[in-house]
Amino acid sequence: MNELQLWWLLLLPVFFGVGWVAARIDMRQVVRASSRLPRIYLTGLNHLLHDELDQAIEAFLSAARENPATLELQLALAVLFRRRGEFDRAIRVHQELLAREDLSEERRSEILAELALDYHKAGFFDRAEALYAALQQTERKHWALAQLLEIYQVEKDWRKCIDVATRLARDDSPVWRVRLIHYHCELAALALTAERWDEAGHHLEQARAIERHAVRPILLEGERHFLQGRFEAAFEEWLTLERIAVEHLPLAIDRLMAVAERCGWQAKLLKRMRQWLHRYPQLDLVERYVEFEARHGEPATAMRLLQGLLRQQPSLIVLDEYLLLVARHVDPAWLADVERVREVVHGYVQRLARYRCTQCGFKARRHLWRCPACGQWETFGPARVIEIDAIAGH
Ligand SMILES: [Zn+2]
Known part of the structure; x- marks a missing residue:
């Protein structure tokens, strides 16, 4: 050579x-x-x-x-x-x-x-x-x-995004539909912040014309009602997620609780939360449920529900909230021990529970509609997850 x-x-x-x-x-x-x-x-x-x-x-x-x-x-x-x-x-x-x-x-x-x-x-x-x-x-x-x-x-120039994406979306592929929905939602969210209600409504209509059951327009439409004081309409709008995408309810749970407290619908919401938990015992839902039950319901019901969940599908998230309840009712002689155990479990949950991009694995503390790492839309699941291998130290 x-x-x-x-x-x-x-x-x-x-x-x-x-x-x-x-x-x-x-x-x-x-x-x-x-x-x-x-x-x-x-x-x-x-x-x-x-x-x-x-x-x-x-x-x-x-x-x-x-x-x-x-x-x-x-x-x-x-x-x-x-x-x-x-x-x-x-x-x-x-x-x-x-x-x-x-x-x-x-x-x-x-x-x-x-x-x-x-x-x-x-x-x-x-x-x-x-x-x-x-x-x-x-x-x-x-x-x-x-x-x-x-x-x-x-540059977050969503109008130009809509223009270009419309020109590119020659087929009816879901990727383009999802993007266009989010561009309209971004504009709607901006309009809501500026209290331009009609403009927000207009963008949400356009988003819904693309996909009637898309989740984000439902959340924002509820928000539009809520911000204008139409609490019943907001409540009903968010509750449509029950049928369409129950796993996304945690994204509306804080608002639902606020409306329920304002309108005296605590019992109605508690009943539904218990049902949702059986279908989706997610971190935010479990946390909010325990908090809401303690404030407006019966702590004993929460105890029974969490015990049932722990038997059906044991998870650190449920255990964490269960220990919180136990600490409130335990014999004072045991309190310090229970609190110590809860502290450990709670530490893991807080440290490890993250929203995670299903495309690239990027983790975030709050839910994001677009992944900052890979740039894809709607790749974050609606619930925080705990990765077990992280606990094992791998
Ligand atoms: Zn990603």
Whole structure:
């Protein structure tokens, strides 16, 4: 094996690191081109392998000027810079490449797309937006629109999100429906905060026109009634979740309790809470139920209910609340012991109970409609979960 081929072997890990662009690179063509590589290229690779990126990039750029056939390698290199967070270097390479006069239209738009991504990832949204807009005239139109949507989501420009998503949603796929529902809900939530009730109602209607039984519009519609003092309507709206998505009731439970107390419907709500618990003994629901039963019902009923739950489906969450009740009724001689045990269990529950993204596993203390880690909508379950392996210390 001669020295030149050996260099390419050394370069292989670089290509594996480059990700999707590498997948588009015709390696045979690159290897063919390697046989024509000038000496300066090897110098550049040498710098790269020694992590001397400044010298490497200079060598590659100078090689590029002398040898136009090395385009693929430089594109890969620039993507590598971008992935390492060295955006200025990626931008420089792409700008230099764009300055060449021998580019086909297809090549030019490919490099423009890469440059747009450099700006996007570097947080220069204005520049990225301008390039994505220019790419609307090319066959990369849909890709560019999808990237624009990402920017508008980060900027929370929900109106533009609706506009772009509507253009992209050519089919009736659930992914687009879910996104559009949330964009309308985001606008509705903003309008509610500003007390623009009709505007909120309008956005919620649009969200519901997409999917009649979507959960978030129901929660917000209840909120709209609640904030305007229409407590019965709010109560009824939230209770529709009983039929549609009982597991989402914990997201409305605080409001339901507030309305029940205000309107004297405590007994009515308690009866329902007991039923819900048998179907979904979730953390928030168990906690609120015990609290509400203690305030407005009979603690003995709560004791019996939790004992039943512990037998049916033992869980740390239920045990935690059960110990709280036991501590209130136990013989004073045992109180200190019970309290100590409860403290341990409660500590675990508080520390480990999290909302969790089902897509990427990101954990959060409060429920989120959009995952900040993977950017997906509605991937958080409506209940906090405790991961048992975390308790075991794995
Ligand atoms: Zn996620």
